[in-house]
Amino acid sequence: xxxxxxxxxxxxxxxxxxxxxxxxxxxxxxxxxxxxxxxxxxxxxxxxxxxxxxxxxxxxxxxxxxxxxxxxxxxxxxxxxxxxxxxxxxxxxxxxxxxxxxxxxxxxxxxxxxxxxxxxxxxxxxxxxxxxxxxxxxxxxxxxxxxxxxxxxxxxxxxxxxxxxxxxxxxxxxxxxxxxxxxxxxxxxxxxxxxxxxxxxxxxxxxxxxxxxxxxxxxxxxxxxxxxxxxxxxxxxxxxxxxxxxxxxxxxxxxxxxxxxxxxxxxxxxxxxxxxxxxxxxxxxxxxxxxxxxxxxxxxxxxxxxxxxxxxxxxxxxxxxxxxxxxxxxxxxxxxxxxxxxxxxxxxxxxxxxxxxxxxxxxxxxxxxxxxxxxxxxxxxxxxxxxxxxxxxxxxxxxxxxxxxxxxxxx
Amino acid sequence: xxxxxxxxxxxxxxxxxxxxxxxxxxxxxxxxxxxxxxxxxxxxxxxxxxxxxxxxxxxxxxxxxxxxxxxxxxxxxxxxxxxxxxxxxxxxxxxxxxxxxxxxxxxxxxxxxxxxxxxxxxxxxxxxxxxxxxxxxxxxxxxxxxxxxxxxxxxxxxxxxxxxxxxxxxxxxxxxxxxxxxxxxxxxxxxxxxxxxxxxxxxxxxxxxxxxxxxxxxxxxxxxxxxxxxxxxxxxxxxxxxxxxxxxxxxxxxxxxxxxxxxxxxxxxxxxxxxxxxxxxxxxxxxxxxxxxxxxxxxxxxxxxxxxxxxxxxxxxxxxxxxxxxxxxxxxxxxxxxxxxxxxxxxxxxxxxxxxxxxxxxxxxxxxxxxxxxxxxxxxxxxxxxxxxxxxxxxxxxxxxxxxxxxxxxx
Numbered sequence: 001x002x003x004x005x006x007x008x009x010x011x012x013x014x015x016x017x018x019x020x021x022x023x024x025x026x027x028x029x030x031x032x033x034x035x036x037x038x039x040x041x042x043x044x045x046x047x048x049x050x051x052x053x054x055x056x057x058x059x060x061x062x063x064x065x066x067x068x069x070x071x072x073x074x075x076x077x078x079x080x081x082x083x084x085x086x087x088x089x090x091x092x093x094x095x096x097x098x099x100x101x102x103x104x105x106x107x108x109x110x111x112x113x114x115x116x117x118x119x120x121x122x123x124x125x126x127x128x129x130x131x132x133x134x135x136x137x138x139x140x141x142x143x144x145x146x147x148x149x150x151x152x153x154x155x156x157x158x159x160x161x162x163x164x165x166x167x168x169x170x171x172x173x174x175x176x177x178x179x180x181x182x183x184x185x186x187x188x189x190x191x192x193x194x195x196x197x198x199x200x201x202x203x204x205x206x207x208x209x210x211x212x213x214x215x216x217x218x219x220x221x222x223x224x225x226x227x228x229x230x231x232x233x234x235x236x237x238x239x240x241x242x243x244x245x246x247x248x249x250x251x252x253x254x255x256x257x258x259x260x261x262x263x264x265x266x267x268x269x270x271x272x273x274x275x276x277x278x279x280x281x282x283x284x285x286x287x288x289x290x291x292x293x294x295x296x297x298x299x300x301x302x303x304x305x306x307x308x309x310x311x312x313x314x315x316x317x318x319x320x321x322x323x324x325x326x327x328x329x330x331x332x333x334x335x336x337x338x339x340x341x342x343x344x345x346x347x348x349x350x351x352x353x354x355x356x357x358x359x360x361x362x363x364x365x366x367x368x369x370x371x372x373x374x375x376x377x378x379x380x381x382x383x384x385x386x387x388x389x390x391x392x393x394x395x396x397x398x399x400x401x402x403x404x405x406x407x408x409x410x411x
Numbered sequence: 412x413x414x415x416x417x418x419x420x421x422x423x424x425x426x427x428x429x430x431x432x433x434x435x436x437x438x439x440x441x442x443x444x445x446x447x448x449x450x451x452x453x454x455x456x457x458x459x460x461x462x463x464x465x466x467x468x469x470x471x472x473x474x475x476x477x478x479x480x481x482x483x484x485x486x487x488x489x490x491x492x493x494x495x496x497x498x499x500x501x502x503x504x505x506x507x508x509x510x511x512x513x514x515x516x517x518x519x520x521x522x523x524x525x526x527x528x529x530x531x532x533x534x535x536x537x538x539x540x541x542x543x544x545x546x547x548x549x550x551x552x553x554x555x556x557x558x559x560x561x562x563x564x565x566x567x568x569x570x571x572x573x574x575x576x577x578x579x580x581x582x583x584x585x586x587x588x589x590x591x592x593x594x595x596x597x598x599x600x601x602x603x604x605x606x607x608x609x610x611x612x613x614x615x616x617x618x619x620x621x622x623x624x625x626x627x628x629x630x631x632x633x634x635x636x637x638x639x640x641x642x643x644x645x646x647x648x649x650x651x652x653x654x655x656x657x658x659x660x661x662x663x664x665x666x667x668x669x670x671x672x673x674x675x676x677x678x679x680x681x682x683x684x685x686x687x688x689x690x691x692x693x694x695x696x697x698x699x700x701x702x703x704x705x706x707x708x709x710x711x712x713x714x715x716x717x718x719x720x721x722x723x724x725x726x727x728x729x730x731x732x733x734x735x736x737x738x739x740x741x742x743x744x745x746x747x748x749x750x751x752x753x754x755x756x757x758x759x760x761x762x763x764x765x766x767x768x769x770x771x772x773x774x775x776x777x778x779x780x781x782x783x784x785x786x787x788x789x790x791x792x793x794x795x796x797x798x799x800x801x802x803x804x805x806x807x808x809x810x811x812x813x814x815x816x817x818x819x820x821x822x
Contacts, residue, residue: 012653049743049751082736082751084768123736124769180730230722234746288765311641312807312817313723319818325534332460333644340460357495359533359822398722399818407730407810 005150010180010204010246011035015142015155019078019135021121029135032072032200033102033143037114038244039206040069043220045237052080053088053117054097060113063350067209069242070110072200073098074118075132076159076185077326081123081235090127091117091201095337097133101140110228112131116199118163120159120185120236141147150181156184157185157198160405161279171264173257176249178205180264182238184272187229187281189296199224199239199272205261206245206253214263216241224267227394230402231309238256238344241265245253277394282401291331292390293380299336300391303381307393314398324352324367342382348372414577416561420590421615421657422446425560426553427567430546431534432488432539434784436769440546441567443483443611444513444554449655450617451480453625454631456648463491463498464528467506470502471524478620480653481521481610484509485529486569487596492534499536502612508544512551531570531596531647561592568596568609571816572690578682582675584668587660589616591675595650595683597642597693610650610683616672617656624730626673627652628733634680638805640691641813642720646667652676688805693812695715698728698784702742703801704791710747711802714792717745718804725809728786733777735763738788753793758782 007014016030042061044054061067061287073094080087095115103110119127143149154164168181186197216239224239245251252261289307294300306315316323324345324386332338345353348369352361369375375397383389418425427441442551453472455465484505491498506526514521530538554560565575579592597608603716627650635650656662689697705711718724721741727734733755743749756764757818759780763772780786786808794800 047740047743048749049740050752082739082764082769084766123734123740124764152414181765183754203531232722233740235740235743309642311813315814315817323534327494328648329412329458329460329534329644331645332458336459338459343460353493353535355495356493358493362816398814400814402722403726403729403809403811403814406726407732 001365003147003150004181005147005166006032006181006183006200006202007145007147007150008151008168009181011244012246013143013145014153015139015144016152017096017135017139017142018399020131021075023322024329025122027156028075028077029139030074030153031139031143032153032202034070034242034244036244036246037068037070038242039209039210039212040067040240040242041216042238042240043115043216045234046080047233047235049081049235051119051236052083052091052236053119055088056091056237057116060116067087067213067305068114069116070114071102071116072116072240074157074198074394075193076120076157077125078119078121078127079236080119080127083124083126086126090129091119093129094132095134101137105140116240118238120198123235147178154183157183160187160281161185163278163279165272169264169267171260173252173260176247178203178247178261179247180268181271182268184276186276187279195266197224197234197237199269201241201268203241203243203264204245204247206249207243207253207261208246211252211258212241212243215265217260218342219262219266219269222266223239223273226392227273227277227308228305228308229396230275274394277396278388280396281405282399283396284399285317285397287377287397288374288392289359289377289395290390290392291379291381292391293382293384295337297391299381299390300333300389303331303336303379304391306330307377307379308395311398314395316371318397318399320367320370321398322347322352322363322370328353331379332382334380339382344382346378348376414558414561415592416558416577417443417564417582417592417594417611417613418556418558418561419579420577420592420613422555424552424554425564425615427563428546428553428758430541432486437470437720438567439486439488440543441485441564441615442509442550442554443564444654445481445655445660447655447657448479448481449624449653450620451478451651451653452620452627452650453651454627456645458644458646460493460646461529462647463494463502464530465649466499467502468649470552471527476524478624479525480527481525482509482513483527483529483651484692485568485609486538487568489530489532489536489538490534490647491530491538494537497537502530502538503531504540505543507545512548513805516551516673520687527651529649531609534646539550551774565594568594570596571598571692572596574690575691576683576686578679579649580678582671584660584663584671587658588659589614589672591679593679593683595687597687597691604720608635608648608687608791609649610680612652612676612685614652614654615656615658616654616663617658617660618654619674621759622663622669623652623654626669626676629671630677630680633677634684636689637717637741637803638684639719640688640807642699643676675751685720685805688807692816693785694807695810696728696808698806698808699803700806701787701789701801701803702792703789704793704795705800706748711800713745714742714790715802715804717741718788719806722809728781729810731778731781733758733774733781735762738790742792747792748794750793755791755793757789759787
């Protein structure tokens with residue numbers, strides 16, 4: 001079986017271990033390293049309350065620093081959020097320890113700003129730095145480009161996720177084969193105090209940091225920003241791409257090359273995004289909400305998220321109830337413009353509402369569809385025929401298990 | 412025991428019955444009538460998808476019609492939403508039948524536009540008009556100003572509500588005692604296909620329709636619009652006030668009289684609003700979220716609703732977990748401006764977060780408070796000292812019962 005983990009990308013090594021943060025004994029420290037400095041760009045959470053790693057990460061990837069990374073260091077079990085100056089000092093120390101350890105191992109000079117820190121877990125607690133100080137050298141000693149190391153990494157970044165999330169794509173640019181592979185974690189935007197969506201994509205493509213930073217927001221907008229498990233945007237969300245150029249392709253600059261590379265990058269990011277929704281806390285079904293015919297793209301987005309975030313819609317889907325009135329009415333309160341007389345709704349391609357009235361469809365047929373593992377809700381707002389005025393959102397159903405996971409946890 | 416039901420207001424009569432819409436045999440048709448034409452104003456749902464009764468109700472209370480009502484006719488078990496022209500015809504017929512029946516009973520001429528229609532229940536189904544045609548004359552024959560009739564009305568408007576919701580206040584204006592009493596229904600904004608918040612307030616105050624219409628949005632903004640059980644705004648929400656002037660007070664026009672009357676009206680509306688949140692589907696706790704120190708009032712509102720609508724916050728409250736990081740981070744993603752270094756959070760008046768860091772409060776103390784029946788979450792965004800830049804929202808916790816009620820129901 002070919003290695004499709006993140007270490008399948010030329011010049012990337014990974015490792016994960018349990019350093020003692022999580023009481024469960026599961027891995028809680030993970031490291032991803034490029035053999036040479038990699039062009040890098042990241043997208044961070046839009047939450048105004050951000051964790052210390054985000055504050056440090058934004059500095060390290062500030063344009064004036066050139067957009068180059070050598071490593072990503074991640075701990076889980078503690079988010080390092082709402083921890084003041086001490087939290088920032090701790091995040092910086094994690095980067096410094098990683099840079100120093102890697103410098104010793106490789107003989108390279110590694111500036112602290114070439115390390116990006118990630119933390120995920122409880123808000124309002126300080127990171128147990130003694131455990132991390134002890135762990136990082138051990139972790140670095142285990143770095144490997146084996147498939148096993150790639151799988152360990154995929155596991156090492158998880159919190160309440162039930163499954164690892166990995167995606168892989170290749171693309172040929174001017175005759176050179178480029179690999180893109182990534183992992184992410186996130187059981188939705190949130191988890192029981194173990195908040196956060198973290199995504200790491202590695203590629204051996206040669207591309208400038210500037211161009212990568214320009215492409216990334218568009219990739220995020222059409223992948224990770226289309227996911228909502230429970231609308232609770234974390235304080236620590238981070239999506240990073242590292243491109244080390246070891247594929248030796250002609251550096252990406254032309255429009256066709258940008259298009260091909262972006263499409264492959266989106267393929268990986270979109271797959272990871274869907275895997276997050278599918279593994280949402282308590283989820284039994286993946287749901288794709290597609291809103292079309294909106295007055296504008298932002299309107300389509302608002303309506304799609306209103307449906308995806310409505311507990312009423314999510315419980316109907318959980319119960320297998322073809323209760324399309326909930327979907328239509330959720331769009332109705334979203335602030336998106338709608339033309340009721342031209343609004344149409346379908347469930348798994350079966351029309352249930354059209355021209356302001358119920359269709360004559362047998363709801364028993366639709367109910368059967370509602371028991372699929374992947375539910376497609378499509379709603380046309382009847383305001384335009386422009387295919388660009390549409391948006392899709394990935395979400396999951398809302399089950400008793402979600403309540404159990406989130407109510408029965410204690411700080 | 413004094414009569415504190417809606418029929419305690421001079422000149423108001425009520426009745427409720429089972430006409431055959433609900434399979435449960437519970438009351439599904441209710442009528443509220445003023446002995447004489449009453450000044451009236453209403454606030455309707457902001458959902459763009461509205462039920463036929465809203466379309467008809469907006470016409471009947473259109474300023475050009477003078478703002479006068481004689482009766483409110485309500486059916487439950489069917490919302491008459493997404494039902495096209497036939498739905499509008501049905502809502503009009505409900506009003507016409509009520510007007511005709513009352514005209515026969517009283518000998519008065521009653522225009523159809525003096526009747527306001529209300530429907531609550533499943534979306535996308537036609538109202539069983541045969542049952543309603545049969546029911547209205549029987550219902551009108553039962554009209555009474557007794558306490559029993561008032562209690563029947565409070566019960567008759569319910570859907571999945573577990574308790575009736577009634578509030579009462581008196582105020583003396585220029586030596587004349589005025590009574591204000593009301594009922595509402597709504598197990599949150601939603602119920603298992605039995606959506607909708609309906610509120611009826613009757614008063615014997617003399618006030619012009621124009622002034623009443625001017626006051627009402629402010630009353631709604633500080634009462635019913637502060638409630639969110641699950642952010643799913645119904646297609647049929649209606650809040651109506653009828654003032655028949657039978658207290659014989661000097662008609663309200665002066666600033667002090669307006670202030671006193673508004674305060675009493677708000678007292679009744681606010682009590683009803685809290686009763687809705689407390690009886691939210693699956694609720695075990697009433698929650699008041701108060702956001703202060705915002706940059707603006709709309710910012711305070713956005714932050715308060717983000718907390719009140721976050722399933723993560725609501726499950727923490729359900730589980731009795733003093734997980735303040737969830738409250739702070741919810742405000743953080745709300746788009747409200749925040750100054751993290753000056754942000755402060757307290758739970759039932761115990762400070763847990765201050766100046767960007769956790770307080771030294773013993774969380775065990777806070778956890779005890781989290782088991783109260785009424786939880787107060789207070790968050791200061793640290794952006795201003797202006798007391799006007801604050802907003803409160805009533806909500807409830809999110810429990811397994813919410814899922815059971817909403818997932819296991821079938822259309």
